[in-house]
Amino acid sequence: MAGAAVTGHSRKMGASFAKGRCVRGTYIPSDQAGEITRSLSFTRPSRVLARFTVGGGNSEMRDADNIGLRSFSFRLGDVHQRSEIVTQSAPVHFTRTLHLLRAFLRSRIPGPDRTANVDEVDAVSAVDPEMLHHASDVGARPQPGSFAGTSYWGVHAFPATNLKSETRFIKFKIAPVGVEVSRTERDARAKSADFLLDDLESRITARDVRFSVMALLDRPGDPVMDATIRWPDEDRREAVRLGTIVITGFEANEACDEPVFNPANLADGIGHPPDEIFAARRAAYAISRIRRG
Known part of the structure; x- marks a missing residue:
């Protein structure tokens, strides 16, 4: 309820990441996928249903007006x-526990003047210093x-069991095949209100949307119970390419409404992360689907 109070109510879209586009494509596994997981959803070719979204609850916002997260959700x-x-365009979540998540959302519920109470926001941030990990990462990265x-x-640590029944933790990273594309605030404001969607359309038409599905491999002592903390040396550690996603066209946005991309829906070979925030998300996605019906 707090999330809806912050961003507003809508029966046809979520309280967060309301603006987006549903797409389709294909997934081609790598020869190494079975070394990491026995999940047939990652070791066999399949169709892909996916959605790219912009953070926030306003589906009519200009892309340049949002400096927060971008999201890519997909089904294999x-x-x-x-x-x-x-998955999201930052490697960490913004809170560690459900209690702090509720406090974070409540502190941002607009008052009579339609703005959040700055003192309450600062008070929650002081209690939850882990929140600064997320804010610092988003602020430091080019938009x-x-x-x-x-x-x-994927921000969470997922237990993955391979074809030899060996289990280890992995983190998902979805990396574009080719160069990353960033922009400055000035560049964005010179573009159309929907420049991210316009760019996506032109790239799909040119058959230029491909991602490597990477598994970042754990090491002894890595934190797996706290989604606000990165693994040590995470950007330079060993990773295995599970496969490649190729986006080939658009789907009607309604096609992405039914599954909701619930992160709890995982085929055998990829388990549920043990942290508290993932458990909360599992329940929240199911409730969101019912209330948007």
Whole structure:
């Protein structure tokens, strides 16, 4: 309820990441996928249903007006072996526990003047210093200039079991094949209100939207219970390419409404992360689907 109070109510879209576009494509596994997971959704070719979104609850906002997250959610596999992965353009979540998540959202509920109470926001941030990890990361990164030219992270540590029944933790990173595309605020304001969607359309037409699905591999002692913390030396550690996603066309946005891309929907071989925020998200996505019906 707090999330809807912050961003407003809508029965046809979520309280967050309301602006986006539904797309389709294909997934081609790498020869190494089975070394990391036995999940048939990652070791077999399949169709892909996906959605690119802009953070925030206003579906009519200009792309240049939002300096927050971008998201890429996708579904692999078939009806019997399906995985739905939710990723974002920052490698960490903004809170560590459900209690702090509620406090974060409540502190941002607009008052009578339609603005949040700055003192309450600062008070929550003081109690939850981990929140600064997320804010610092988003603030330090160049703003995405293209959905197709942005890296996305799964933020949680997923237990993955391979074909030898060996289990280890991985983090998902979805990396564009080619160069990353960033922009300055001045560049963005000179573009159309929907420049990210316009860019996506032109790239799909040119058959230029491809991502590597990467598994970042754990090391002894890595934090797996806190989604606000990156693994040490995460950007330079060992990673395995599970496969490649190629986006080939658009789907009606309604096609992405039914599955909601619930991160709890994972085929055997990829387990649920053990942290508290993932458990909260599992329940929240299901409730969101019911209330948007």
